[in-house]
Structures are given as structure tokens and as C-alpha cells.
Amino acid sequence: MILTLAIRNLLHDRVRLAVTLIGILFSIVLVAVQLGLYLGASRMITSNIDHADADLFVTTFGAKSFEDGGLLLTDRERHQALATPGVQSVVPLLVSFAEWRKPGGGSTRVVVIGSDFEDKGLIPWGLTAGTLEDIKSPDGIAVDKSYLGELGIQGLGDSAQAGDGRVKVKALTEGVRSFTQYPFAYTTLTRARSLFPVPRDTSTFMLLKLAPGADPEQVKMSLSSRLEKSEVLTKDEFRARSLKQWLFRTGAGIALIGGAILGSLVGTVIVAQTLYSSTKDHIHEFATLRALGSSASYIHKVILAQAGLSAVIGYALGMSIALAVIYASRSSALPMVMTPNLAVWLFALTVAMCAISAISAILKVTKIDPATVFSR
Amino acid sequence: MTTKPVFEPGATPVLECENVVKELGQGAGLVVALKDVSISLVPGELTLLMGPSGSGKTTLLSILGCIMQPTSGSLKIAGQTVAGLSAEELAKIRRDHIGFIFQSYNLFPTLNAIENVRIALDVRGITGYAATSRAEDVLRDVGLGHRLTNYPGNLSGGEQQRVAVARAIASSPSIVLADEPTAALDSENGHAVMALLSRIAKEQKRSVLAVTHDPRTLGYADRVVRIEDGKIVGEERRPEGLNAPEITDLTKRRKLHA
Numbered sequence: 001m002i003l004t005l006a007i008r009n010l011l012h013d014r015v016r017l018a019v020t021l022i023g024i025l026f027s028i029v030l031v032a033v034q035l036g037l038y039l040g041a042s043r044m045i046t047s048n049i050d051h052a053d054a055d056l057f058v059t060t061f062g063a064k065s066f067e068d069g070g071l072l073l074t075d076r077e078r079h080q081a082l083a084t085p086g087v088q089s090v091v092p093l094l095v096s097f098a099e100w101r102k103p104g105g106g107s108t109r110v111v112v113i114g115s116d117f118e119d120k121g122l123i124p125w126g127l128t129a130g131t132l133e134d135i136k137s138p139d140g141i142a143v144d145k146s147y148l149g150e151l152g153i154q155g156l157g158d159s160a161q162a163g164d165g166r167v168k169v170k171a172l173t174e175g176v177r178s179f180t181q182y183p184f185a186y187t188t189l190t191r192a193r194s195l196f197p198v199p200r201d202t203s204t205f206m207l208l209k210l211a212p213g214a215d216p217e218q219v220k221m222s223l224s225s226r227l228e229k230s231e232v233l234t235k236d237e238f239r240a241r242s243l244k245q246w247l248f249r250t251g252a253g254i255a256l257i258g259g260a261i262l263g264s265l266v267g268t269v270i271v272a273q274t275l276y277s278s279t280k281d282h283i284h285e286f287a288t289l290r291a292l293g294s295s296a297s298y299i300h301k302v303i304l305a306q307a308g309l310s311a312v313i314g315y316a317l318g319m320s321i322a323l324a325v326i327y328a329s330r331s332s333a334l335p336m337v338m339t340p341n342l343a344v345w346l347f348a349l350t351v352a353m354c355a356i357s358a359i360s361a362i363l364k365v366t367k368i369d370p371a372t373v374f375s376r
Numbered sequence: 377m378t379t380k381p382v383f384e385p386g387a388t389p390v391l392e393c394e395n396v397v398k399e400l401g402q403g404a405g406l407v408v409a410l411k412d413v414s415i416s417l418v419p420g421e422l423t424l425l426m427g428p429s430g431s432g433k434t435t436l437l438s439i440l441g442c443i444m445q446p447t448s449g450s451l452k453i454a455g456q457t458v459a460g461l462s463a464e465e466l467a468k469i470r471r472d473h474i475g476f477i478f479q480s481y482n483l484f485p486t487l488n489a490i491e492n493v494r495i496a497l498d499v500r501g502i503t504g505y506a507a508t509s510r511a512e513d514v515l516r517d518v519g520l521g522h523r524l525t526n527y528p529g530n531l532s533g534g535e536q537q538r539v540a541v542a543r544a545i546a547s548s549p550s551i552v553l554a555d556e557p558t559a560a561l562d563s564e565n566g567h568a569v570m571a572l573l574s575r576i577a578k579e580q581k582r583s584v585l586a587v588t589h590d591p592r593t594l595g596y597a598d599r600v601v602r603i604e605d606g607k608i609v610g611e612e613r614r615p616e617g618l619n620a621p622e623i624t625d626l627t628k629r630r631k632l633h634a
Contacts, residue, residue, distance in 0.1 A: 001491070001494055001495045001498035001503070001507075002498070004487070004491060005484070005486070005487065005495065008484075008486030008487060009486060011486075012485075012486050284482070285482075285484050288478075288482040288484070289495070289499065290467065291441070291443060291470065291476055291482075292470065292471075292476060292495075292496050292499055292543075293467050293468070293469075293470035293471030293472075293474070293499055293500065294467065294471075294499035295464060295467055295468075295499070296463070296464065296467075298499055370443045371438050371443050371444050373443075373476070373478055373482055374434045374437070374438060374478070374479075374555055
């Protein structure tokens with residue numbers, strides 16, 4: 001009967017129910033979009049780190065992100081790392097901004113990423129045209145097809161000037177977007193080095209694989225003592241450092257999280273207001289229940305059931321719209337992401353939001369004087 | 377004047393109220409609503425509590441129904457002392473021993489007749505088929521077998537009050553308290569509801585107390601307790617062997633003599 005009464009109370013005033021559901025819907029869509037953007041941005045920021053086949057990263061000291069490594073490591077660091085017990089392989093990786101001169105005039109910047117694919121350091125993923133062998137061909141590079149317009153090219157076979165050399169688009173990727181909005185250009189390590197006025201053994205990062213059974217922390221300590229001008233980071237540490245740089249030092253992440261918090265606050269206030277007024281309207285019925293001998297918790301359950309039902313319906317509607325928005329954003333500059341974990345978290349947030357909203361209504365019924373049943 | 381409780385020989389009171397005082401408000405606005413009131417209810421008896429407006433009838437009903445605590449005095453329900461109990465403990469006493477009937481019926485407009493009765497069982501932990509079956513039985517017992525799924529808005533005043541009666545007796549409480557049960561009803565429905573309350577008292581051996589100032593109800597009373605200015609000023613018992621119309625006539629004659 002608790003559920004029956006809760007449903008009937010909700011349906012009794014359909015306009016108020018609609019306002020409640022719109023409040024929850026608005027809140028869920030806002031939070032889902034903000035957190036979807038946050039997740040999308042996070043994935044974009046760490047995509048290269050995630051795809052790198054490495055247990056540890058050697059970076060120049062103080063590198064703030066994947067794009068901020070500089071061109072300071074040499075074969076000296078590589079050999080020192082290789083000589084460290086527990087290290088199985090060391091693969092150099094070059095990452096650097098370069099000026100891209102469009103064939104039709106004008107220029108932009110790209111992030112050149114050079115890696116030898118045979119060493120499995122960082123292999124371009126999401127290839128939709130061309131192969132890794134094509135990228136290895138003279139001047140070969142791979143770019144994401146969503147950036148073709150920005151790079152001033154049409155597609156495969158087009159050439160451009162990047163840094164100090166010419167490059168030719170030999171492969172295209174899909175869904176490999178850059179948070180900095182400067183496109184990634186994947187090529188071999190040798191080709192990448194030739195694009196910059198640096199010595200032939202220069203690299204930005206060393207990607208380390210550990211020998212089976214090696215303790216990452218111990219190897220990391222050994223490496224740190226040997227490589228005095230470098231830093232050694234685990235994958236998680238490098239990921240966290242990159243996220244901190246782009247999401248928090250720039251304020252972008254705070255804005256997204258702030259928007260999500262604001263969305264949940266607005267939803268909570270709307271639901272609280274409508275639940276409170278619904279409770280006020282039904283206060284004589286709750287007083288009658290109390291006079292009939294119901295416990296206070298019975299009445300609280302009716303209100304919580306109303307809040308819970310609102311949460312479930314509002315969540316279903318809100319998520320439907322949020323998923324449509326996320327689907328529509330798939331080819332945008334910053335595609336939103338929805339994961340099962342985020343969906344579950346959003347449901348928990350909706351339920352929590354409605355439960356918190358019920359507090360004012362519960363406080364109202366807690367003060368019910370059952371004697372009011374005689375004053376109607 | 378204090379009226380000592382009158383018990384029928386051999387009948388054990390299910391409700392005993394002694395020397396109850398109730399003060400409302402405070403300071404200059406303090407009102408003594410009940411002054412040293414004593415009353416008891418025994419099973420199988422329909423008692424009417426009569427008095428003019430403002431005499432303390434509803435306040436006394438609230439105290440007897442464990443909705444309000446007396447300022448002083450004692451109240452025992454089924455042998456349990458009520459004084460000092462918490463709101464939740466009072467609610468439990470209401471659940472276990474008391475059924476309420478209200479002047480304005482106080483039905484849930486969003487629930488149909490069966491559901492209105494079921495909810496009173498639900499708060500007592502009786503759920504599912506047992507609750508539905510019991511609700512149907514009591515509704516049929518009060519003559520509403522053909523209105524089981526009707527909502528209060530589709531029932532007449534008399535039918536709504538009968539649903540309220542069914543709700544009050546569904547959990548088989550030993551005490552049924554009614555607040556002006558006929559006030560909102562026409563003569564025919566008023567008589568029907570009083571006859572129902574009288575039958576509940578007699579056949580089901582419940583103690584029924586109805587607060588009223590409706591003279592039409594007198595014929596159904598086994599006992600009439602009169603209250604004025606917060607004091608019980610008189611008590612009459614139906615003479616042995618006298619039926620409803622005769623007691624009504626007797627009352628009229630007494631009024632003429634007075």
C-alpha cells in the first residue's frame with residue numbers, strides 16, 4: 001500500500017509531477033553532459049598514454065603532460081635505463097609541436113609523434129585508411145580524418161610541410177582527437193627526428209617495459225637514482241599529471257565539474273520544492289494515517305517512495321535525452337562519453353538527489369499533529 | 377462535579393480514564409479544556425458523549441484515542457497506562473486497540489473503498505491477500521459489497537461514512553471512537569450509520585464511543601455521558617428492556633419536565 005499511495009499521490013497532481021520530472025530530467029541531462037564532456041576530455045588527454053605499451057615512462061624533469069615533454073632525452077638516458085635491473089626494454093618516443101604549412105596557404109600547428117612501430121612503443125590506432133607499413137614509407141604520416149579540413153588537405157596522398165621537412169599523408173585514423181585541438185601526426189621515430197633541428201638520438205619519452213616479476217616501485221627507484229635529470233612515472237602517475245595540467249591548471253575540468261554540481265543542485269531544489277508542496281497538500285491524509293496508528297517511519301516510506309519513483313522515471317527520461325545528446329556529439333571537437341559506471345553513478349546521484357529532496361517533506365510530516373484530523 | 381466510573385457487573389473496562397485534566401495554551405491564553413474527567417468504556421456498549429460546542433468533547437475524544445496526552449490524571453487502555461508514552465508508543469496503542477471514525481470521513485481520495493480499508497490494515501502489518509480479503513469482508517458487512525472499487529468521490533456521504541466505519545473495524549480493535557459520525561449525513565444515512573455502530577458494539581463486543589450533539593442518535597445509545605465546560609455533568613443508561621424509539625421518547629419527556 002505504501003507504493004500504491006505514493007503512486008496515487010504523484011499522479012493526483014499531474015502538473016506537479018511533470019514539473020518534478022522536468023526538474024530531474026534537466027538535472028540529469030546537465031550532469032550527464034558535463035561529466036560526459038569531462039570523461040571525453042580525460043580520454044582525449046590520456047589517449048596516447050593509454051595506448052602506449054609501457055609500464056613506466058621516463059620524461060624530462062617537470063614534464064606537465066604528454067605534449068609537454070620537450071626534446072631533451074638522448075641515447076645516454078636510454079642506455080642507463082636499459083642497464084637498470086628489472087628493465088626489459090626501452091623504446092624512445094618523440095612528441096613535439098611543429099608548424100604545419102597548409103598546401104593552399106596558411107599554417108597551423110600539429111603534435112608530431114614519432115615511434116618505431118616494430119618496438120611496439122606507441123602504435124597509431126583507429127586506422128581507417130592506409131596501414132602501418134604505409135606510414136613507414138618515405139615522408140609517411142597518419143592524421144585523423146576529422147582534421148583534414150583544418151590541415152588544409154583532402155586526404156591520402158596529400159603533402160604538406162611539417163617543421164623542417166615535407167610529409168605525405170599515407171594513413172588516416174578515426175576518433176583520435178587532441179584536447180589541445182592541434183592534430184596528432186603519427187610517423188616513424190627517424191622521420192619525426194628529421195623534422196626538428198635536434199641531434200639524431202633525441203627523444204621526448206622513454207617507454208619502459210619491465211621484466212617479468214620485476215617490482216615496478218623498486219625499478220622506478222633505481223631508475224630515479226640513475227637518471228638525475230629525468231623523472232620516472234608509472235602510467236597512472238603520468239595520466240594523472242596530464243589530466244591535472246589540462247583539466248585543472250587550465251580550469252576546464254573545474255568548469256565541467258562545477259556545471260555538474262550546479263545541475264545536481266538545481267535538480268535537488270526543484271524536486272525538494274515539488275515534494276514539499278505535494279506533502280503539504282496531502283498533510284491531512286498523513287495526519288489521518290498517523291491517527292490510524294501508523295508509525296512515523298510508515299509515512300516517511302510513503303514520501304521516500306514518491307521520491308524514489310520520481311527518481312526512476314526522471315532518470316529514465318533524462319538518460320534517454322542525455323544519450324541522444326552524447327550520440328550527436330560523436331563527431332564534434334570534444335565528443336562526450338557515457339560509460340556503464342557513469343550511468344550507474346548518475347542513477348545513484350538521482351536517487352540521492354531525490355532522497356535529499358525528501359528531507360524537507362519528511363521534516364514537515366514529522367511535525368504532524370494527529371489531532372488535526374478532528375479539525376477538518 | 378466528578379463522575380465516578382460506572383461499570384456493568386462483571387464487565388472489564390477496556391478503557392479507564394480517571395481525573396483527567398487538560399490544559400490548552402499557556403500564560404494569559406491558558407484554557408482548562410477538561411476538568412477532572414473520569415469515564416470508562418466496557419465491551420458491547422455504545423456510549424454517546426454529548427455536549428454543546430466547546431464543551432470539551434473532541435478534546436476528551438483525542439485523549440481517549442491516545443492522540444493527545446492529558447495534563448494530569450490517568451488513562452489505561454486494555455490495562456496499559458498511557459501516561460508518559462512517546463508519540464510512537466501512543467501510535468502503537470492506537471494500532472493495537474483503537475479504530476477511528478471522523479466527522480468528515482477522512483478517506484484517501486486517491487484510493488478506492490477496498491484500498492481505503494486496506495491501508496488501515498497495512499499500517500498494522502496485515503498485507504496481501506489477507507488484507508484484501510478482510511477489507512472485502514468488512515465492506516460487505518457494512519453493506520458496501522457493490523461499491524468495493526469505487527473512489528470516495530463516487531460515493532454518497534452515507535457510503536463514505538460506512539467505508540470509514542469499515543476502516544475503523546477492519547483490524548478488530550477493542551475500542552471504536554467516532555467523532556460526530558452523523559453530522560455530515562442526512563437523517564436516513566445518520567440512522568443507518570448509528571444502527572451500524574450499535575450493531576458493531578453488540579455483535580462484535582466492542583466498546584463504541586461516539587461524540588455527538590445529534591439528538592437522532594440517542595435511540596441507539598446504551599449510555600449517554602453529558603459534558604459541559606470540560607466537566608462531566610451527567611450520565612444516563614438505557615433502562616433494561618427499552619428499545620431505541622422508547623429511549624428517544626423517554627429523553628424527550630425528560631427534556632419537557634426539565
